[in-house]
Amino acid sequence: MRMHRVGKTLAALVAAGGLLGTAGYVVVGSSAGDLLFAYGCGDAEERLGEVLAGESVLEVPPDGSRGGESYQECDDDDRFVVAGRSYAYEGSPQSALQHYRDTASAQGWRAVAGDCFAKSVGDTTGYLTVWGPDEGTLQVEITADREDSRWCE
Structure with missing residues (x-):
């Protein structure tokens, strides 16, 4: 008899949990698994990051650059993807730009606004920006997302 009540209670809790979304909001027609997997960066963003990182413009540093460290990131909240490279650089911002x-x-990149360039990358638009040099570091990076946001236009 006791096991039967525990089983019913557990089943009720699981069913109620499936109806509750984040922060206790009731979600109709969606499972808890859908809520968990809809948030954050996934395979599509990983593939986009690889496409961005493969852009050869990131591999052509200005004269006077040293080293070069690649990076690739994805923002879980907005799911925008960034791939870039930073260099030790002692030159002027004007010569780097x-x-x-x-x-x-x-x-094939086109200037769109100030120091920002755009190009079709994968199935979206990538935006190339140059930062610095700040404290001897120059960064060049490409930002894009699946929503085809306009980053610098």
């Missing part, structure tokens, strides 16, 4: 204007243009 001119280098990337020339390099990006030669590789």
Whole structure:
């Protein structure tokens, strides 16, 4: 008899848990698993990150650069993807920007606003930006998302 009551209580708790979303909101027509898997970066963002990281503009540093550390990230909240490279660099911001204007243009990137360039990458638009040099570090990165947001237009 006691086991029967425990089983019913457990079944009721599991059923109630399936109806509750995050922060206790009732969600109709959705399982708890759907809520868990809909948030954050997934396989699609990982593939997009690999496409961005493969863009050759990231591999062509300006004269005077040293080293070069690649990075790839995805923001779980907004699911935008960033792939980039940072270099030790002692040159001027103007010379770095001119280098990337020339390099990006030669590789099909178009200037869209200030120091930002755009290009069709995968099935979305990637936005190339150049940061620095700040404290001797120059960063060049590409940002994109599956929503085809306009990052710098």
